[in-house]
Amino acid sequence: MSLPETIPVRFTEEEAGYLSVRPVLRQTFRLAELADMIVRVSGKNSERLGQILRAGSVAYNGFRYWWEGFPTAPGELQKLLAAYPDDDPSRNFRFDDAAGVILESGGGAARQAIEIPRAQASARRLFRRRSPWQCLAESARELPPAYERYSYAHQADLFHRALSFEEGSRLLAALFAAAPRSLRALLRNASPPCALRFLCPRRPGTKTAA
Structure with missing residues (x-):
């Protein structure tokens, strides 16, 4: 099963760990945009990325985002993550x-x-x-x-x-x-x-x- 290209997302501000009473906003995200936000929170981890996409919720940069969760395939997730850098201990500090x-x-x-x-x-x-x-x-x-x-x-x-x-x-x-x-x-x-x-x-x- 292929992953959706776009995902309707709702989001609102979080205050001290609780959802805000401020308005709920809506936006359609491209899959790569949503995945990028998740990677910034959880790192380059296909299992964790899949869990969050299926669960349909993530907190990022003071906002709570949620969407209708969807099934994921490991091969598709690996393709999404392929462009992200890996740790590289051989790099010298400049x-x-x-x-x-x-x-x-x-x-x-x-x-x-x-x-x-x-x-x-x-x-x-x-x-x-x-x-x-x-x-x-x-x-x-x-x-x-x-x-x-x-x-x-x-x-x-x-x-x-x-x-x-x-x-x-x-x-x-x-x-x-x-x-x-x-x-x-x-x-x-x-x-x-x-x-x-x-x-x-x-x-x-x-x-x-x-």
Whole structure:
């Protein structure tokens, strides 16, 4: 049985895990569009993709989407997923390829993650020599981040660099001192990061390392 080419979908905002009382919207999705949204949530997993398509519901980016579930065939799902990249531990970190960084602190329920795009971190505070992005470059030069995995949510390879409490405290202070007002507001109540995750999108047409 072939998969449908288009799927009528209803969606509404979610608030703190509950469905919103805001209006329910309707939109027709192409199968590839719906699959892409699911992959960003669940990863490149044909079994999980099939389960969600059959169940007819997924939460993504603050919205709950639902549709009439339909049967799936493993071969068709594999075709849908063929275009998505795989993890590639052979890839080396290049700071110039990074499009952003995630500052992580705490753990478990107390985990805090602050994502900063490269463009925002490249802006410099008035009368400061360095930008926050240059501070991050220095940290990456001290100990190059290691490959972690491909993130379908970010559409980028993740490179991880652990930080001691002292390193995290120094880096946070340097970022705050160099940051313009908008970024300082984001960092003001942040805890010293215990890890950095750099987001490195792949160049078009590359699923794995050359």
